[in-house]
Amino acid sequence: xxxxxxxxxxxxxxxxxxxxxxxxxxxxxxxxxxxxxxxxxxxxxxxxxxxxxxxxxxxxxxxxxxxxxxxxxxxxxxxxxxxxxxxxxxxxxxxxxxxxxxxxxxxxxxxxxxxxxxxxxxxxxxxxxxxxxxxxxxxxxxxxxxxxxxxxxxxxxxxxxxxxxxxxxxxxxxxxxxxxxxxxxxxxxxxxxxxxxxxxxxxxxxxxxxxxxxxxxxxxxxxxxxxxxxxxxxxxxxxxxxxxxxxxxxxxxxxxxxxxxxxxxxxxxxxxxxxxxxxxxxxxxxxxxxxxxxxxxxxxxxxxxxxxxxxxxxxxxxxxxxxxxxxxxxxxxxxxxxxxxxxxxxxxxxxxxxxxxxxxxxxxxxxxxxxxxxxxxxxxxxxxxxxxxxxxxxxxxxxxxxxxxxxxxxxxxxxxxxxxxxxxxxxxxxxxxxxxxxxxxxxxxxxxxxxxxxxxxxxxxxxxxxxxxxxxxxxxxxxxxxxxxxxxxxxxxxxxxxxxxxxxxxxxxxxxxxxxxxxxxx
Amino acid sequence: xxxxxxxxxxxxxxxxxxxxxxxxxxxxxxxxxxxxxxxxxxxxxxxxxxxxxxxxxxxxxxxxxxxxxxxxxxxxxxxxxxxxxxxxxxxxxxxxxxxxxxxxxxxxxxxxxxxxxxxxxxxxxxxxxxxxxxxxxxxxxxxxxxxxxxxxxxxxxxxxxxxxxxxxxxxxxxxxxxxxxxxxxxxxxxxxxxxxxxxxxxxxxxxxxxxxxxxxxxxxxxxxxxxxxxxxxxxxxxxxxxxxxxxxxxxxxxxxxxxxxxxxxxxxxxxxxxxxxxxxxxxxxxxxxxxxxxxxxxxxxxxxxxxxxxxxxxxxxxxxxxxxxxxxxxxxxxxxxxxxxxxxxxxxxxxxxxxxxx
Numbered sequence: 001x002x003x004x005x006x007x008x009x010x011x012x013x014x015x016x017x018x019x020x021x022x023x024x025x026x027x028x029x030x031x032x033x034x035x036x037x038x039x040x041x042x043x044x045x046x047x048x049x050x051x052x053x054x055x056x057x058x059x060x061x062x063x064x065x066x067x068x069x070x071x072x073x074x075x076x077x078x079x080x081x082x083x084x085x086x087x088x089x090x091x092x093x094x095x096x097x098x099x100x101x102x103x104x105x106x107x108x109x110x111x112x113x114x115x116x117x118x119x120x121x122x123x124x125x126x127x128x129x130x131x132x133x134x135x136x137x138x139x140x141x142x143x144x145x146x147x148x149x150x151x152x153x154x155x156x157x158x159x160x161x162x163x164x165x166x167x168x169x170x171x172x173x174x175x176x177x178x179x180x181x182x183x184x185x186x187x188x189x190x191x192x193x194x195x196x197x198x199x200x201x202x203x204x205x206x207x208x209x210x211x212x213x214x215x216x217x218x219x220x221x222x223x224x225x226x227x228x229x230x231x232x233x234x235x236x237x238x239x240x241x242x243x244x245x246x247x248x249x250x251x252x253x254x255x256x257x258x259x260x261x262x263x264x265x266x267x268x269x270x271x272x273x274x275x276x277x278x279x280x281x282x283x284x285x286x287x288x289x290x291x292x293x294x295x296x297x298x299x300x301x302x303x304x305x306x307x308x309x310x311x312x313x314x315x316x317x318x319x320x321x322x323x324x325x326x327x328x329x330x331x332x333x334x335x336x337x338x339x340x341x342x343x344x345x346x347x348x349x350x351x352x353x354x355x356x357x358x359x360x361x362x363x364x365x366x367x368x369x370x371x372x373x374x375x376x377x378x379x380x381x382x383x384x385x386x387x388x389x390x391x392x393x394x395x396x397x398x399x400x401x402x403x404x405x406x407x408x409x410x411x412x413x414x415x416x417x418x419x420x421x422x423x424x425x426x427x428x429x430x431x432x433x434x435x436x437x438x439x440x441x442x443x444x445x446x447x448x449x450x451x452x453x454x455x456x457x458x459x460x461x462x463x464x465x466x467x468x469x470x471x472x473x474x475x476x477x478x479x480x481x482x483x484x485x486x487x488x489x490x491x492x493x494x495x496x497x498x499x500x501x502x503x504x505x506x507x508x509x510x511x512x513x514x515x516x517x518x519x520x521x522x
Numbered sequence: 523x524x525x526x527x528x529x530x531x532x533x534x535x536x537x538x539x540x541x542x543x544x545x546x547x548x549x550x551x552x553x554x555x556x557x558x559x560x561x562x563x564x565x566x567x568x569x570x571x572x573x574x575x576x577x578x579x580x581x582x583x584x585x586x587x588x589x590x591x592x593x594x595x596x597x598x599x600x601x602x603x604x605x606x607x608x609x610x611x612x613x614x615x616x617x618x619x620x621x622x623x624x625x626x627x628x629x630x631x632x633x634x635x636x637x638x639x640x641x642x643x644x645x646x647x648x649x650x651x652x653x654x655x656x657x658x659x660x661x662x663x664x665x666x667x668x669x670x671x672x673x674x675x676x677x678x679x680x681x682x683x684x685x686x687x688x689x690x691x692x693x694x695x696x697x698x699x700x701x702x703x704x705x706x707x708x709x710x711x712x713x714x715x716x717x718x719x720x721x722x723x724x725x726x727x728x729x730x731x732x733x734x735x736x737x738x739x740x741x742x743x744x745x746x747x748x749x750x751x752x753x754x755x756x757x758x759x760x761x762x763x764x765x766x767x768x769x770x771x772x773x774x775x776x777x778x779x780x781x782x783x784x785x786x787x788x789x790x791x792x793x794x795x796x797x798x799x800x801x802x803x804x805x806x807x808x809x810x811x812x813x814x815x816x817x818x819x820x821x822x823x824x825x826x827x828x829x830x831x832x833x834x835x836x837x838x839x840x841x842x843x844x845x846x847x848x849x850x851x852x853x854x855x856x857x858x859x860x861x862x863x864x865x866x867x868x869x870x871x872x873x874x875x876x877x878x879x880x
Contacts, residue, residue, distance in 0.1 A: 444639065445632070447640065448643065450792065450795055451643045455646075455647050455650055457662060457666075458647065458650050458662060459654075461661040461662045462655070469661060471665070474664075474665065475661040475662075475665055476529070476532075476664070477664060
């Protein structure tokens with residue numbers, strides 16, 4: 001049985017290889033006849049109304065055609081920098097043969113021009129927003145960069161707001177995004193390596209890293225995983241994430257994402273690799289560690305005492321958000337002796353007359369919260385107010401006064417719901433964990449919760465992200481990494497990058513130890 | 523598949539947790555009351571030669587586990603017999619720990635719950651952990667050890683006002699022969715149980731020294747155990763330590779800080795759960811490695827579930843009640859002697875002869 005499946009898989013792989021080979025052979029050349037070429041393109045793109053083919057002649061009867069897509073190109077550039085010099089420029093009378101090199105060098109007044117000789121490159125070129133110049137009698141074509149389309153401007157990201165720090169966010173346009181990064185890291189070693197993924201969408205994907213800081217094995221691994229993606233569409237970086245992650249069946253994500261250029265800059269300066277996907281403001285960074293979910297940019301921008309307190313608050317919120325309902329159910333159902341007597345009386349009084357057991361009560365309220373949260377994201381903005389009234393008053397106040405749920409329950413759900421927003425990166429895993437722990441608590445009490453926690457810990461320690469343990473730097477213990485894990489040490493003490501992240505260039509600071517505490521010029 | 527390796531430091535953590543295993547709760551409950559801590563030191567001293575032998579065996583045959591060494595030294599037939607003996611010991615030890623664990627939970631926290639669900643709960647975590655492999659076990663140990671040490675330090679610090687140094691006096695007034703006897707009991711449980719690490723030795727990273735691993739593990743484990751025992755004696759006094767089944771648990775009940783931090787004995791049971799799970803996992807893994815080499819299997823991963831089920835079945839039938847468990851603890855030292863001392867010594871002699879001939 002297994003043998004059969006194996007054989008089948010092997011033969012499928014062979015077929016794929018053969019397909020690739022034949023596809024390479026077919027790669028058609030540009031023919032010398034302009035008519036043939038235009039016919040080829042027409043048959044490929046069909047009757048698309050936005051593909052414009054402008055035929056004209058210049059010099060001493062050289063026939064040519066410009067092909068571009070309306071809406072993706074800058075017409076002004078085409079008119080003034082391509083057509084005008086060719087037809088009316090002072091050198092145009094000298095042109096008597098379709099000499100592509102001469103035209104490229106002397107006639108086209110556009111900054112970025114490439115010559116190509118295959119039909120596929122031509123089609124790829126104008127589909128990406130370039131203008132293609134084909135000439136009768138030449139088997140080469142010029143791809144002229146005239147890209148210009150409607151795009152969103154750089155705005156403050158909606159999902160990650162900050163009090164202090166840069167307010168720029170990535171946009172859907174890849175070039176804007178790379179420029180935002182370049183502006184942050186003006187370093188010749190910043191490599192922005194572009195590939196194209198997706199057979200139908202031909203989405204541009206950039207691998208960004210700093211040469212000399214990022215480990216070459218890591219970069220190679222990222223590139224090889226990207227190469228292995230064999231799909232027809234990449235619409236968002238989430239597609240890439242799900243294809244390259246180490247543990248696709250885990251509830252924990254092993255690839256980090258962000259909308260902020262300063263976050264990406266900080267991460268690639270630590271030796272990580274970023275993946276920018278055209279068409280989405282969300283940029284991926286790998287490897288991801290569990291502690292990263294608890295870090296924000298402001299941890300580093302503000303002074304460290306207060307930010308350490310906030311970081312510890314974040315860890316506590318995480319525990320609350322996954323455990324609070326479960327512990328409430330376990331204690332009220334199985335371990336009433338753990339509650340101080342006075343509190344027990346108050347709680348019992350509040351629960352008096354509630355028709356459901358604590359587990360069902362919690363389940364109803366958690367479900368209601370998840371419904372409200374989802375509705376809050378999906379609803380049209382204009383009816384937001386109505387929803388918040390329904391949510392706050394009906395679900396909370398009315399449910400309690402009607403005696404369907406107890407008041408302590410509402411408090412528990414409220415704190416659970418608020419805590420999740422402190423750690424947005426773990427929000428999805430926490431929502432699932434919460435239900436798992438709730439069920440364990442309802443069946444086995446605190447013992448069940450303990451077993452669940454241990455199981456989670458086993459799972460977490462078995463995870464890896466691009467061959468780095470997910471729980472790094474806690475295990476394997478790394479003192480340099482721990483300066484930025486549970487607590488954040490002052491910036492000037494973090495002299496080295498986390499161990500292993502950068503083998504070639506582990507130092508952040510120079511040899512001169514800049515310690516503000518020992519400054520002489522006081 | 524790449525071979526799983528564990529760094530020397532993580533191996534030390536595993537040994538410490540293994541030693542603390544169930545002994546942190548039930549172990550070291552002896553007849554000599556306030557002198558138990560001396561017995562622990564004596565037991566550590568007694569275990570030095572045997573641990574030297576374990577480390578020597580690993581040193582002579584690096585990157586091999588005890589089962590491979592058996593066949594290499596004694597040939598196929600005797601090797602397989604010894605392998606099956608060690609497998610039986612590992613499964614039995616795992617079953618004993620699970621039973622200790624479930625008895626403890628039933629007596630202390632859930633008197634009306636039958637033991638089977640408790641056993642299934644702990645074994646399901648164990649299976650998950652063992653299936654994730656020894657590398658994950660190493661990483662897990664690093665975290666768990668931090669938690670365990672934190673809990674012990676915290677309980678000592680928060681109970682310091684209730685401690686009474688008088689509880690340690692008078693020193694050495696018990697029957698003189700009881701001291702070595704109890705030391706021997708502590709030697710066999712938990713120190714010499716670390717014989718099972720010979721079964722996992724193949725995963726130690728090559729560059730780390732086996733002597734260093736074994737000794738630092740034993741030393742740290744012994745010191746932590748002594749600290750816990752000394753805490754119990756200081757809090758409870760000799761008479762109560764002798765009387766209670768679970769002295770650590772009883773000791774922590776006393777803690778009361780400002781009427782707020784009270785009844786934190788759950789902390790101690792968390793310690794027991796954490797170390798217990800590690801110990802059971804190591805037993806299950808050792809048995810699985812053994813079965814793997816006994817039947818020349820490709821991987822031990824598929825064996826873990828059946829082995830764990832064996833452990834479950836065995837721990838369910840091994841005792842009828844708690845009293846039987848406690849009385850077995852008294853003769854355990856003699857039962858375990860062949861596995862802990864005789865077989866390793868035989869193996870060591872065989873190893874030395876084999877190496878000389880080569």
